[in-house]
Amino acid sequence: MSAGTTRRAGGPGIGAAAEGGGSRLFRELARMVVALADVEGLRSFALPYPGLAQRALDRTVMHCLDVGETPPRSLPELWEWCRTRPACDPLFAVSPALVAPGTTLVHPVGRMPTRSCLEVASHGPDGGVAAHARALLGDLEARCGTGERYRQCRRFLARHPVVHQRDRFGLDWSKAVWSRVKELYGPLPEYLLVDGVFLRCPSCELPALPRDRAVPVLGPSGTGADLWCEGEECPRDAPPELIREPDQTWILRRSLRTFLALPYRTEEAARNALDHAGIGHEALPGSLSAHRLKDTGPESVDIQVYDRLQPALLAAHLAEGAPPAHRTLVVVPAALAGRDGYREAFTGSLPAPLRGRSVLTTPVDLVSDLERGPKEEKDDA
Numbered sequence: 001m002s003a004g005t006t007r008r009a010g011g012p013g014i015g016a017a018a019e020g021g022g023s024r025l026f027r028e029l030a031r032m033v034v035a036l037a038d039v040e041g042l043r044s045f046a047l048p049y050p051g052l053a054q055r056a057l058d059r060t061v062m063h064c065l066d067v068g069e070t071p072p073r074s075l076p077e078l079w080e081w082c083r084t085r086p087a088c089d090p091l092f093a094v095s096p097a098l099v100a101p102g103t104t105l106v107h108p109v110g111r112m113p114t115r116s117c118l119e120v121a122s123h124g125p126d127g128g129v130a131a132h133a134r135a136l137l138g139d140l141e142a143r144c145g146t147g148e149r150y151r152q153c154r155r156f157l158a159r160h161p162v163v164h165q166r167d168r169f170g171l172d173w174s175k176a177v178w179s180r181v182k183e184l185y186g187p188l189p190e191y192l193l194v195d196g197v198f199l200r201c202p203s204c205e206l207p208a209l210p211r212d213r214a215v216p217v218l219g220p221s222g223t224g225a226d227l228w229c230e231g232e233e234c235p236r237d238a239p240p241e242l243i244r245e246p247d248q249t250w251i252l253r254r255s256l257r258t259f260l261a262l263p264y265r266t267e268e269a270a271r272n273a274l275d276h277a278g279i280g281h282e283a284l285p286g287s288l289s290a291h292r293l294k295d296t297g298p299e300s301v302d303i304q305v306y307d308r309l310q311p312a313l314l315a316a317h318l319a320e321g322a323p324p325a326h327r328t329l330v331v332v333p334a335a336l337a338g339r340d341g342y343r344e345a346f347t348g349s350l351p352a353p354l355r356g357r358s359v360l361t362t363p364v365d366l367v368s369d370l371e372r373g374p375k376e377e378k379d380d381a
């Protein structure tokens, strides 16, 4: 969203010209929210504020003066703005072609960064939070030495965003894998505990929190709208798992939870679909989740797997990559692809050279979309 960003031909809302000061502020606040959420004792917001937060507060005050709004008086008030003022608020006026209008940076129930916040914080030339996840995986790959070791470690991270001491006695525990990945985990932070208990969503297996950290959720009533989990989109038909020994529990870094663990189920479903159809594939190094298909004739075909709530930001991310030398099937969960306007927003935000070469699909449709070939896809776009 930087005004100085140069891109290849951008879709509506993605080119630098479409960005206003409010939109840039929205991204700066997204990065502030992500950074502050990792600081212990967040709720106190004691002075002096961390430098990044003070700069974001100063920028917000200046922007408010520019647009004739009363500025926030403190960091807690600014944090509350991030929870209650969505992307479409006149203060930000982020183009609806870039971020869905109702998007807030802090979740109204969980009071933690939203998934969209992490996606906004990953938008831009440096790749932000998602690039951080990619860099961590790149280091791990280098440490592993062999592709097979790296695959084992990556699978472990994706399947175990939270590790409990008792997991060490489980079937898929490997001492060698743990010794390579343990530095990507940390102790459970205080802000993820409710009365000393850690809540884990039974669906995405990521942290969960009840509204306002209220205790009643620890009973069977802990289902429904009053519960937040980091996956955000999970069904609420089962209560969260309670882990009562938080000091014996480790949690994966946030960037990897969101950009590796969350899409992993979709990635496994996509790979299973390819295997079932007898289509060979190999992982591409340096990516979060990209695979090149084998035996595709003179044309190279890649699949890339994502679980992103903001389709226009996903399109912008693809547009930032290397020139589209070959076809890419962009696999997302079926629940997202079927959402009103998701597909249209994705395709409409792709730069013209990528349309027809980058096609949105789901694990179920992957093989049939592959067989349809690029020409028909172009007709669809």
Ligand SMILES: [Zn+2]
Residues within 6 Å of the ligand: 201, 202, 203, 204, 205, 206, 229, 230, 231, 232, 233, 234
């Ligand atoms: Zn969940």
